[in-house]
Amino acid sequence: MTITGLIGLSIVASFFGLMIIFNVVRGGSTKADLRPISAYTKLKRAIGLAVEDGSQIHVSLGRGGVTSPQSASAFVGLSMLEQVIRIASAGDRPPVATAGNAALSILAQDTIHGTSEKIELKSKKTSSGELRGLTPFSYAVGTMPTIRDDRVSANILAGWYGNEVIWLTAAGKRQNSFTMAGTAHLPAQAVMYSTVEEPLIGEELFAGGAYLGAGPMHISSLKVQDVFRWILVGGILIGILLKFAGFGQLIENILVGTP
Amino acid sequence: MAKNNCPMCGKPNPEDREVCQFCEARLKPLVDSPAGDEDTSSLSPGSAPSPMDTGELERTLPVWLQDARGTTSPEEPSPDSSQEEDWLAKFQDSPDSKKAEPPPITEEGDQDWLQRIRALEAEEKNSEKSAVEKSIPEEKAVAPGSETVSGDDLPDWLLEMEGEETGEELETPQASPEEEAPMETTASPFGEDAEETSFDDDEALDWLDEEAGEDDPEGAVPGEDLPDWLLEMKGEETGEELETPQASPEEEVPMETTASPFEEDAEETSFDDDEALDWLDEEAGEDDPEGAVPGEDLPDWLLEMKGEETGREPETPDTTSVEEDLEESASPFGEDVAEGLLDEETDLDWLDEGESPEEEMPDWLLEEKASEDVEHPSEDEESVFISPFSEEKKGEIAGEDIFADDLPQWLSEASDEELAEEGLSGKDLDDITPGELPGWVEAMRPVKAPSEEDSELLDEEEYVESSGPLAGMENILPAEAGIIKAHKAAKQSFKLKVAESQQQYVNLLETMVANEEKTEAAPAQPLISTQRVLRWLIALVLFLSIGFAFSSTQEWFSYPFHQEETRSINEAIQALPEASPVLVAFDYEPALSGEMNAIAAGVIDHLMLRGTYLTFVSTSPTGPVLVENFLRTTQAQHKYIHGQQYVNLGYIPGGAAGLLSFVVSPQNIMPLAFDGADAWKMQPLQEIKSIADFSLVLVITDDADTARIWVEQVQPNLTSTPLMMAVSAQAEPLVRPYYEATPQQVAGLVAGLPGGTSYEQLIGRGGLAQGYWNAFSIGIIAAGVVLLISGVANVVLSQIDNKRKYTEVGK
Amino acid sequence: MKFKFRAPLATAIAMSVGLVVLSGYFIPAAEPLRFILLRVGMVLAAVALLVGVINLLSVHIRKMADKDSNSWNSFILVVALLATLGIGFYDMFKAYMYGNPNFEWTNWIFTYIQRPIETSLMAVMAVSLVYAATYLLRRKMNYLAIGFFFIVLLVLLGSISLSMMNFPILKDIRSWIVHIPAVGGARGLLLGIALGTITTGLRIIMGTDRPYEG
Known part of the structure; x- marks a missing residue:
């Protein structure tokens, strides 16, 4: 095993351990002091309004594959879908989920089915998970009618998107419906920033589960991310100092994997 | 100074008093026990309770009951002594005791009593008839030393049974182990009560054992032979079981033992007259499986209870029928058994009062009924079972003339054949003299319903409010005509004095309210919005510039240098x-x-x-x-x-x-x-x-x-x-x-x-x-130019908007 | 009581497979098993594509029955999908049976239908992006939005190599923006995303998140 591999394993193990420790220390509590993220605050309000006026909530899961790093944002979208189904279960219209990837659409249907069973939703109120296209543009074009639907009052775009997300956000704006958008794709984040009232920048998307009450482990995950964020900041600063001090070669050797 | 506790109200009285100074119930029996031995002194109220071995009492049980106890139920073919214990423990789950705290095990003798009964059961199976013969002397040997019955000596669970019923625990699907323990401990009060009892009449116990035998799950008495009122009880209990399909055995047991309070009630009584209990023998003969008396001959109220107990009607009876049953069955249990059953004349017309309107019922029973009707209408009957033990009841049943009334119909309908089986005739029953009933038992008889004359007397003595929110309350100061002197109200001027400035505000408010009702028409949507125009304009600029570049052969732009x-x-x-x-x-x-x-x-x-x-x-x-x-x-x-x-x-x-x-x-x-x-x-x-x-x-x-x-x-x-x-x-x-x-x-x-x-x-x-x-x-240049222009335009427009807003605010 | 074994079984499979694949990255001994699982996963992903297409077809067949304006779109989609599928099968049949692997009709559909449509959509998207940039200051007049707007403008202008408008300073500014702040900001965002990705993946391996238990 190379040093790089060892570092990687230790990082993953540390994540694993800290997540469990934080969860145990917190005693499984779902309450946490989270910094307010405007998008999630408004999302909760939008869901409440949708339940009140009997309108529908649209959860777009993007087109990210399940077997790639893009899947992380897709899984966050699935967690949010589950929470939205739970929260909006009292409403007249169940949420609708759209996906641009085949495996993701299957997972969306599984999530809908599983959540509906958990909360004992009647079959007539069960949400639908649909594949709307297999390419980025076909997915975007296929999803636009759902956003433009008068019965849809809120859109949650949580998943993997490219620049084509501008059509989805523009459609939501034209419909004058609430749109919250987040992705791990950086160019798409820039597009979202310029077109959405409530964009999720960076890792804010991955905090969705914690903010929507998906469970204590989501909050523990946020804590661990904070811990490692500070470790990374410290590591970067130390690396800069070492390079200035003439230890650049040593750092390169470590990165290459040679001892 | 030694004190005797009143058997009715439970309050202490001086030892020399014969009548309770509080409720006037007789503290000492007028007539000694038939045996006249020294042990009868123990029957005197107020004597200190002492542990007593009452296991011997088992032998006093009648043959049919012993047989019934020894016979197994279809579900459980072999009798088990532990089930006897459960039989007693069933009371724990009775609705009456739902809220009752588990009573402490007062004395070990309580448990011993049960164990001895179990031990004796096996022996008595082999000598059923001989046990009947032995029962009388054994009773006399045991009962006199038993504790006297007093309110203070009643176990807590019995006292609390008088309280409000909740029956909430019935809804709990499974009893926890913690709940099981108190259930078993509740058996002890029964044992204690049994020890307290002096038995002068074995036939009385026959009746009681009949009850127990019927309620005993192992009892071999067929359901058809049970009295209706018992069947009703059982049916109701079974109905409750059906309502709680996953009820644990611990929960099922007490439901089948609801008859036990009557047994206790009966055992509290000292019976001086054998003949007084002849009718009980008839009942026993009916219910005795060996007697083979058809169930059709049973009185209606017994048949009704029987029907309920056998669970043939698993559905909870409606409130009306339950109330009727209550009224019918309340009297026999609450009063027949406890007090009036042994009346010489067996004049039980007072039982009919049980069917009288509710206003004639005791307050405590009305309260019970009221609360149960609201909360647990299906458990009404069980509330009746509590009544014999209530202090209020005992306090009220001080009148003695209730036994002067006629027999209830259900008793008068006893067939001659049944009487013949018991060796009694109708004449024998008539020969029962009222003087043979102990006075303190008579004191326990229920109060006769007040006559109209009594009511008038009451009206004279105590003012009862008849209307208004205080209706029904006594000793209220009546309103006197002179207290309130009505006079004509002074005229008040309703004309508002409004200042000019106030009038302006009023006008302003009216204008605002009026304007609120006017809906302004929504601004018409332009056919082509500015956004759409802008979008088309941008597209046009980009397409034209790029198209122009494609159409031109001139290379205006130098190629970038490679990196x-x-x-x-x-x-x-x-x-x-x-x-x-x-x-x-x-x-x-x-x-x-x-x-x-x-x-x-x-x-x-x-x-x-x-x-x-x-x-x-x-x-x-x-x-x-x-x-x-x-x-x-x-x-x-x-x-x-x-x-x-x-x-x-x-x-x-x-x-x-x-x-x-x-x-x-x-x-x-x-x-x-x-x-x-x-x-x-x-x-x-x-x-x-x-x-x-x-x-x-x-x-x-x-x-x-x-x-x-x-x-x-x-x-x-x-x-x-x-x-x-x-x-x-x-x-x-x-x-x-x-x-x-x-x-x-x-x-x-x-x-x-x-x-x-x-x-x-x-x-x-x-x-x-x-x-x-x-x-x-x-294309890049065109996009850049568009952005630049739009940026400048947006800044200018934003400033204009801000100025407009400031101007409006200033105005 | 009906015992559902599907959910715990799926959770157990997901957790064990995730652990093996993850450990295969760090522990050489686990690599063979990891590759076996990856191959299985690859086949399943291909099957999922077919399942997804069937789902797409069924959804739009159902929508065809709706009496709204989109039912015609669904009809066109279903017809196009079936036609493309048939043509693809025909080309495959020709390739396997007659050794003519030019996929003539499939290429025709791609060249003359799919590619122009998607490319034109891309052009429309370019217009939409420009429009969004122009509208940005109208919607958000704050320092961040102003900075965002001017950086976009600078990078665009810096990409022009017009000989008569050759301002080296614009190219230098663009180069600096692209190579320093953009890369630094992107790395920072990517680090945060990577942390979120790790925790998301671990939650699935731990069985906390189970999107597959329906």
């Missing part, structure tokens, strides 16, 4: 020998083919010029077709032939995972080419065992994350094979760090249209990128 990363890839390709195997990944979407084809055209052209063997793969489903289209449209001049100069392996499913698998074992993952041919039979590919065996790997992608997947999953397995990339302009900032990193993870880079154009310059061949360059540059 270092572009030169790196050029040098790497230039160094490749002919027919070198090169892996090319087409990982972009068709929508971006305009840009990506232009970027990749120069590089692919160079590779073909070098005569390399190209192997195409894609992690996008549209990639394989895109490859064919690219080769046909941009590289047609090379006339590469599939299978001979290149192979299209097609789509690698699974994203990063699939790509990783392909990296390790390409021949196994993608054995066939796009057209189904065996891809790895071609000469250059036969030696390819892993991706590192390729001479060069080129990734053409529009997505920085796809590029990152290749860098992370593939590059570490390439060893010395260089990884080159041709990426779109949007991916360049994220891919470039891999090129600039040390060590390099990306050996060469062509980024965006400028990179493609510069590469074509490097290889000295004009291509697609150079053809796009003019249009691209003009």
Whole structure:
């Protein structure tokens, strides 16, 4: 095993351990002091309004594959879908989920089915998970009618998107419906920033589960991310100092994997 | 100074008093026990309770009851002594005791009593008839030493049974182990009560044991032979069981033992007259399985209770019928057994009062009924079972003339045959004299319903409010006419004195309210919104400028100078020998083919010029077709032939995972080419065992994350094979760090249209990128100009808006 | 009581496979098993694509029955999908049976239908992006939005190599923006995303998140 591999394993193990420790220390509590993220605050309000006026909530899961790093944002979208189904279960219209990837659409249907069973939703109120296209543009074009639907009052775009997300956000704006958008794709984040009232920048998307009450482990995950964020900041600063001090070669050797 | 506790109200009285100073109940019996032995002194109320071995009492049980106890139920064929204990423990779950705290085990003798009963059961099975003969002397030997009955000595659970019933615990599906323990302890009060009892009449116990036998789950008495009132009880209990389908055995048990309070009640009584209990013998004879008296001969109220107890009607009876049953059955249990059963004249017309309107019922019973009607209408009957033990009841039943009334109908209907079986005739019953009943028992008789004369007397003595919110309350000061002196109210002026300024406010408010009702028409939506106009305008500017650039042959824009990363890839390709195997990944979407084809055209052209063997793969489903289209449209001049100069392996499913698998074992993952041919039979590919065996790997992608997947999953397995990339302009900032990193993870880079154009310059061949360059540059300029103008316009418009807002606020 | 074994079984499979694949990255001994699982996953992903297409087809067949304006779109989609599928099968049949692997009709559909449509959509998207940039200051007049707007403008202008408008300073500014702040910001964002990705993946391996238990 190379040093790089060892570092990687230790990082993953540390994540694993800290997540469990934080969860145990917190005693499984779902309450946490989270910094307010405007998008999630408004999302909760939008869901409440949708339940009140009997309108529908649209959860777009993007087109990210399940077997790639893009899947992380897709899984966050699935967690949010589950929470939205739970929260909006009292409403007249169940949420609708759209996906641009085949495996993701299957997972969306599984999530809908599983959540509906958990909360004992009647079959007539069960949400639908649909594949709307297999390419980025076909997915975007296929999803636009759902956003433009008068019965849809809120859109949650949580998943993997490219620049084509501008059509989805523009459609939501034209419909004058609430749109919250987040992705791990950086160019798409820039597009979202310029077109959405409530964009999720960076890792804010991955905090969705914690903010929507998906469970204590989501909050523990946020804590661990904070811990490692500070470790990374410290590591970067130390690396800069070492390079200035003439230890650049040593750092390169470590990165290459040679001892 | 020794004190005697009143058996009725439980309050202490001086020892020498014969009548309770509080409730006037007789404290000492007028007549001694028939035996007249010394033990009868123990019957005197107020004597100190002492532990007593009452196990011998079991022998006093009548034959039929002993037989009943010894007979097993169909479900449980073998009698078990523990079930006897359960029989008592069933009381714990009776609705009456739901809220009752588990009473403490007062004395060990309580448990012993039960154990002895169990022990005796086996013996008594063999000598059932002889046990009846023995019972009388044994009773006399045991009962006198027992404790006296007093309210204070009543166990807590009995006292609390008088309280409000909740029955909530019945709803709990399973009793916890903690709940089981108190259930067993509740058996002790019964034992204690049994010890307290002096039995003067074995027939009375027969009746009681009959009750027990019926309620005993092991009892062999067929349901048809049970009295109706017992059947009702059982039915109701069974109904409750049905309502709680998962009730644990601990919960089921007490339901079947609800008759026990009556047993206790009866045992509290000292019976002086054998004849007084003849009617009980009749009942016993009826219920005795050996007697084989048909159930049809039983009185109606017994039949009704029987029906309920057998659970033939699992559904809870409606409230009305339950109330009627209550009224019918309350009297026999609450009063017959406890007090009036042994009346010489068996004059039980007072029982009819039980069917009288509710206002004639005791208050406590009304309260019970009221609360149960609201909360537990199905458990009404069980509330009646509590009544015999209530202090209020005892306090009220002080009248003695209730036994002067006629027999109730259900008793008068006893057949001559039954009487004959008991060796009694109707005349014998008539011979029962009232003087033979102990006075304190008479004192327990219920109060006769007040007559009209009494009511008048009461009215004279105590004022009872008859109307208004205080209706029914006594001793209320009546309203006197002189207290309130009505006079004409003074005239008040209702004319408001409004100042001028106030009037202005009023007018303003009225105007505002009036305006609120007026709905302003929504502004009409313009047919063409400014946003749409702006969008079309931008599109028009871009399309016109780009179209103009395409139509012009003049090269207004100089080609960009090649960058270092572009030169790196050029040098790497230039160094490749002919027919070198090169892996090319087409990982972009068709929508971006305009840009990506232009970027990749120069590089692919160079590779073909070098005569390399190209192997195409894609992690996008549209990639394989895109490859064919690219080769046909941009590289047609090379006339590469599939299978001979290149192979299209097609789509690698699974994203990063699939790509990783392909990296390790390409021949196994993608054995066939796009057209189904065996891809790895071609000469250059036969030696390819892993991706590192390729001479060069080129990734053409529009997505920085796809590029990152290749860098992370593939590059570490390439060893010395260089990884080159041709990426779109949007991916360049994220891919470039891999090129600039040390060590390099990306050996060469062509980024965006400028990179493609510069590469074509490097290889000295004009291509697609150079053809796009003019249009691209003009399009960039047009976009920049549009942005600049719109930016300035937006700033100006925002300032105007802000000024307008300030002006409105100022106004 | 009905015992559902599907959910715990799926959870157990997901957790064990995730652990093996993850450990295969760090522990060489686990690599063979990891590749076996990856191959299985690859096949399943391909099957999922087919399932997804069937789902797409069924959804739009159902929508065809709806009496709204989109029912015609669904009809066109279903017809196009079936036609493309048939043509693809025909080309495959020709390739396998007659050794004619040019996929003529499939290429025709791609060249003359799919690619133009998607490319034109890309052009429309370019217009939409420009419009969004113009509208940005109208919607958000704050420092971040102003900075965002001017950086976009500078990078665009820096990409022009107009000989008569050749301002080297614009190119230098663009180069600095692209290589320093853009890369630094992107790395920072990517680090945060990577942390979120790790925790998301670990939650699935730990069985906390189970999107597959339906």
